[in-house]
Amino acid sequence: MFFTYLRRELRRRMRQAAFIAMGLAVGIGLVITVTAASAGVRNAQGTVLHSLYGVGTDVTVTKKPAAGSGGPGSFGFRGQTGTSTRPAAGTTIDIDNLRGAGLGTLASSSVTSISRVHDVAAAAGGLTLTDTKITGKIPAFNSSSGGGFGGGGGGSSGGGSFRGSFTPTSFSVNGVDIATGELGPLSSGKITSGRTFDSSDVSANVAVVDSNYATSNKLKTGSTVTIAKTSFKVVGIVSEPAGDSTSDVYIPLARAQALGTSSTGGTLKNDVNSIYVAAASASDIGSVQKAISGLLPGATVTTSASLASQVTGSLASASSLANNLGKWLAIAVLIAAFALAALLTMSAVSRRVREFGTLKALGWPSRRIVGQVMGESIVVGIIGGAVGVALGFGGAALVSKLAPSLTAQVGPTTGSASPGGARTFGGGGFGGGGFGGGAGNSFRNAAADAGHAVAVHLTAPVTLTAILAAVLLAVAGGLVAGSFGGWRAARLRPAAALAKVE
């Protein structure tokens, strides 16, 4: 009788029931869409942070470069032929340097110290370096037109054909701590060919090359790549996630320390310039950050949370939109839908006062009548929920389809927390000012002063949790509406209900 009565009553009030269900459906659809979009934005943020940070890394430790050390490195001509002050025309220039740039150095022992900090699960050092090659021949040129070697700024005037005589190339090199492969720059990559480093590679001249760099330089497993005039055998090709900021070539940390020089020209033998730290648990990240800051007072200690706060660009705007406008819009629509459902249900009960009065006269207890009203509302809520889930899937699909690629920018930061940040060949160029001059000829880390931009595509995944929450919301909507209606039905005095004129 309960279900027969319920079914017939809903059929009689089909339009009103459909109206209530649609109201709930729109609210729930919006909640699912916004939740999915938020999850998408969160995933995108995660992608960005992983790309900047490395999977599994909770804290990174870097150091601001020492004052003045960010200036240009000079390229000497030691061993070249020519006069002591000026190489002779026709002299072959072949420079290949591996240098740290943009980041200060930290002693390798700091890695050990950090790994002993309470609640630190693991710590790994890394060296982010740039390999720069300049090859060519010193051309003959008119001495009256240029500033000469050792001259001033890096202007581009003068020099005649001097600049065109050299071919500068550079790529980023990352020294990887092989002992703790789960941390650091290689952790988020996927080996697409060959292998990654193993314990026997600690001191070997072997390299893992980023897939993009490998493609553009026609490198494959077994090829060789020259770093600081030393040949490294490519043992693997790694593909980093989309949007990831990768280094071009990864080599064992010990080799990077042996071959690299600091921006001031010093050795890096016992140095690293990035330390990747994993905390024992997410709740320990704050205390670990604090402890490391105390341990290394001059270092920049960055957590993913502090990095996330530095993310700007359209991703941050989308995040703000999803978290603020979207969330409140969904809540507002949902409240409106609940209120509408409650009002319409109460109104339906008002129209059925005589009917309920009659049932009470027949001996139906109030709880049975309330149950009938609640049952009807819950069924409407469930129908609304089902339609809402469908609408939510549609909305989420629409968001995924129509959302433009989002960009995230981190920085500008000094002592960047983006150790893999893109490097550009910047500075004043090779002008007539000559080598070893003032502001020119520097390779700088773009991340250090221009920030790091990552593009990610926003997808809006609908999770099972979101669906369950939506169904619960729908049932809750039905319950709220039914409670109001039931409360009204329960309060009916049979005599008054029967006296009501319809």
Added chain:
Amino acid sequence: MYKLSGVTKEYQKGSRVVAALRGVDLVIEDGEWLAVQGRTGHGKTTLLQMLGGLDRPTSGTVEFDGQDLAAMRESQLTGVRAASIGFIFQTFNLVPTLSAAENVEAALVPLHVAAGSRRARAAAALESVGLADRARHVPSELSGGQQQRVAIARALVKEPKVLLADEPTGNLDEDTRDEIIGLLERLWREHGHTLVLVTHDSALARRAQRVAVMKNGQLAISRAAGGRTAAT
């Protein structure tokens, strides 16, 4: 058996207090057919509501089989209505979405009768009012007389001790009215229940054993009518 002693019912209408019943004393024997007459607004329906436990008196007692309905909890009253009292209303009051059979079954729902037994008893009740062939029709597909027959079947399906009818022929044409009067009388004779019938219709009232007349909330006259007797 009903025994009403000093039953008063007052309603607040704005700042005024209106007395619908003023110290009514009445005894109704088991199996008796009592007709209650009177002009509109003189308390007939209020008296019926007191007898049916649909409302409580402001003062006085309404004893039904020795229990004061006025002092009962709502759940107890509901139980009494479900088991012992059948109602017939002027406007039939059928649930519009349920079929004739389902409307009759609705009276058995609070008695927790199993579905199969419920269907069988509803079919038998409809048969007894001559509507076996209309069991699956919803009220809107039935005439006024047929709807009132369904209402009578609904009132009688649980075999109540008391049948309370409020103007059962008030909404019917003359032919149908006679038909319904005949049916009520036949069923009263067959079942032997107590029948309290509120009516304006003197022709109908004349068929009762006793006629009570309500005037200004008081039971002004109570006289013997046709002296009919029930079968049991």
